[in-house]
Amino acid sequence: MSATYRDVKADILDKITRGTWAPGSLVPSEVDLAETYGCARATVNRAMRELVEDGIIERRRKAGTRVRMAPVRQARFAIPIVRKEIEDQGAAYRYALVSRAVATAPDWLRARLNLAGGGQVLHLTCMHYADGIPYQFEDRWINLAVLPQAREADFAQTGPNEWLVAEIPFSDAEISFLAVSADAGLAAHLGCAPGDALFQTERITWWQGAANTFVRLTYRRGHRMTARY
């Protein structure tokens, strides 16, 4: 008979979406709500914490809880491994290494990764195909100071993405989404015309404070990234 935290959350959300509790207004205190729902304060607390997480309400000690004025809408995008992304679409995945070179990090990369001068990096470019059709072009730079074992790794069969996932399980990352115009190289690799608008993501990942890789992924023409929230 007593309300679960889901019930409480749902009811509060309902009161907010229906406008019973208007944006900016003060929500009753946890103690009051616990009484009205006939449950413990901890239960109300959990419901409220999740609503904060969802960007629906704001809470401050002593000041109380209020409905957000402008809801912070936030979308969560899953960042899958390319192979999984393609196989989940029911297509056959194929990988190909395009180029591999060890070099001194160029200035722009040193700046992005915050590297010391003279740092050696492994530069890889690869292609990912779905049912034999170009799907994504990968332009990856690996910091050899952090991952010296990358020098010996064989990227002819497995993509650097999967190698990295196995090598360093978890890391911090910064990701950007942007649009670029296809240059001659991209156009050739992705089978589109030079100048076509392409969707691109850039990602820098850190591991234990040091940047370990920079990657630029360019998708084939018409790709879109979608999320519900």
Place this chain on the structure above:
Amino acid sequence: MSATYRDVKADILDKITRGTWAPGSLVPSEVDLAETYGCARATVNRAMRELVEDGIIERRRKAGTRVRMAPVRQARFAIPIVRKEIEDQGAAYRYALVSRAVATAPDWLRARLNLAGGGQVLHLTCMHYADGIPYQFEDRWINLAVLPQAREADFAQTGPNEWLVAEIPFSDAEISFLAVSADAGLAAHLGCAPGDALFQTERITWWQGAANTFVRLTYRRGHRMTARY
């Protein structure tokens, strides 16, 4: 002296990132962990729940908790109101209504919004400027069956985004990110050359089951959307 849920979470995360607990391996049970950390099981539970939320571990009743094989990397993007986005960059915001028309929903829109035939929609196009420079072009369609009051609203001063936020506090949404080539109209509005690659988002929002608006936002050249995770 006793561990907080943050301590527990941090320590578990550390064990995982350092490889002490490898991907796929079984993590000790809540009871065991509570004992080793000298805290209550609820404390361990909260730490673990957050790690699930972060995509680090997977839990199943009876089966126990294990480190995810392929971490589900997920990025959260805040979807701000344009005005806030611009003002937060320290720039002056300016809004302008470009066009306004009531029409029967075209077929492609009916399909996207799952509208009945003959549905009336309000079609608005607007511009958002940062320090007087074109920042974003907004192409919005509002379902008048759901929001009849939009017909009377004055969008000359306030953008439809802010009007909608005030009108329907919260809603479900689907958002897509993609790249488009600037056509003549976009190029003129955003001050770029036709054919330039532009970053675009499309969003459909529902309120209580019915689609209420479709919006396409095209950003000025070079825009990027960034998130850390």
Place this chain on the structure above:
DNA sequence: TTCGTCGTTACATCTATACATAAGAGTTTT
């Protein structure tokens, strides 16, 4: 061998209670 029952286990959640902490409000001091 295959299938269903059932016990055990590990997570999911709730309760009641306690103390910590931040911050608004009012009060005293300088």
Place this chain on the structure above:
DNA sequence: AAAACTCTTATGTATAGATGTAACGACGAA
């Protein structure tokens, strides 16, 4: 009046204890 202080309140977090529930695995029946 400004600054320092205390009081009070609402949220934040921890605890022990209990019940609910899904699922693995073993055991026994068909």
